[in-house]
Amino acid sequence: MATIVEVARIAGVSTSTVSHVLNGTRPVQPATRKRVVAAIEETGYRQDAVARAMRRSRTDSIGLVVSDAGEPAFAEMVHGVEHAAAARGLTLVLANSAEDPEREERAVSTLLARRVDGLILAHCANSGRAVRARLEADDARPAVLLDRVFDGSPHDQVGADNRETMRRLVGHLRDAGHRRFLLVAGDQRVPTLVERRQGFRDAIPDAELAEQTTVDAVDPASVRAGVAAALRAGRATCVIAASTPLAVASLECLRDAGLSTPEQVAFAAFDGFSHSDLFRPTITTVRQPAFEMGEAAVALLLDRIASPDASPRTLRLNQRLELRESTEGHRLRAD
Amino acid sequence: MATIVEVARIAGVSTSTVSHVLNGTRPVQPATRKRVVAAIEETGYRQDAVARAMRRSRTDSIGLVVSDAGEPAFAEMVHGVEHAAAARGLTLVLANSAEDPEREERAVSTLLARRVDGLILAHCANSGRAVRARLEADDARPAVLLDRVFDGSPHDQVGADNRETMRRLVGHLRDAGHRRFLLVAGDQRVPTLVERRQGFRDAIPDAELAEQTTVDAVDPASVRAGVAAALRAGRATCVIAASTPLAVASLECLRDAGLSTPEQVAFAAFDGFSHSDLFRPTITTVRQPAFEMGEAAVALLLDRIASPDASPRTLRLNQRLELRESTEGHRLRAD
DNA sequence: CTGTTAGCGCTTTCAT
């Protein structure tokens, strides 16, 4: 490959002039520029981004670590991050921690070693303090936490308004007459799921708290077992799943139990499914604004890079409550 | 940040020794090594991957360009690529062409400028020759084509056995008595969809060819119009959609036409949906081995990097035909 | 408006 030196030689100018036409970093006489452009053409010269990054100590790239690249919601966030990054001329370096704290720490270290200009991180469920330390280290770059946000985090964050939306959802279901819920709440080490559970609590009057059932299990098998047991106990008129995997497990249980939706048990899910319209019955769902969250994370990151000392912000994007057949129709008798 | 020079100074050795300790590239006296390690510890030194890449002229990274990061199938391929890359200590640089040839070309150029060690590319539908030229340029790196494979391509490729699987699917439906199909074939500039259409042709006896209907429209609205018209013409007993977006459009039409599945019209789709089990009726689907295709692409790429002169290979992974309710049940009377 | 030149941090001959 031709280098900038060769281009300069052919154009009969210095390398610095070539560099400046390349980057538009200082005025260049039209005639000179023309010769340079011709030389570039002739040699098929291409800038070496690695050398450039080395010299400028910025890479024009950002790193993204997701906790589960297999989940559609995270795939959408990746999509959003890529979109926003590309729009700003940044390339995206992607890593997946697969919910493993060790891999998460490795991924962050690798990205930092690659000198990404900034980092977006969707923490895994049980991520240790090693990562946090890594993000604070003196070779670290600005970081934005995505989806799983923490109170009092020193970082910028973007999440969803989980608590409020769950409150709204339960409110709606109560209006429809439901009083006894089964909340499939999931892994309570995940902030998102904690927030959803809080929203649930918010919406239930103290006097009725005792009538509610919750399943906190983590692995699918235990979830299924928990839900099945709760259904057998048979008090809930409505099941709420706090995430897609939990929804899948729950729906399987409902089916196995031979319970029809919404006639016998109403059902609603957070995060939902890609083509919910095609399900029968269609399922009431809280749509995560995943793509937009990815975009927002990039925006926050760039703000942070621009002003490193501004105080950290936490953004919460609104989720959309999409009411469908699974929570519809029958009006329960007042208890 | 501490550099290798500082570490060397503190350990009282040369930078070359530090480098060799770091990379295990030549034997080092245990005592010396210990001092180096201590100095690394003390300074919190971290290797700078950019400087390293510059000097070695390899980045230990690979680039991936997908044509539609929003499609679940591509998201799965990204996942597979990331998985295989990480397992081999490579980082992944991700770009999305969003089915736009210009963005595709830009993405390839950017990745090449970043000196990725190799490239995986899922061509967009109408990708021009500019990209092809770019892949051949003298600063290019080895490339593997993903999903959308071309006869006589000079590159390694990994796709799916679309033609065979479509043949099998139609064979099965014929066994069930169907004779008149509506194939929603989609954009015939996409090799995948061409192959599926070929498989369809393969499975239909010449004498019956005239009885078949096909919709080749590209944008969703035209697809819906085409399908609606074909349904009104009313000859098909079975609809086959060649991709997920086509399936969505088709199902909407079936619903709008008030046709029940499978009683009035059978239905099957390629690529399918994430949670098909939860649909009612459950839908017969051809599952793309997307994750595995991503993994395979990485394997091919590394083989290629290892032996640049081996002749190019095209891998076709098997798809899985998952028969479900939407093509089940009723036995058609023989025509 | 243009050129000279000193590195960025690292790996890797070539010596010893």
Added chain:
DNA sequence: ATGAAAGCGCTAACAG
């Protein structure tokens, strides 16, 4: 077993 030193290709003072 270790060290000295030459760059990788580029940018950005600094000087004219």
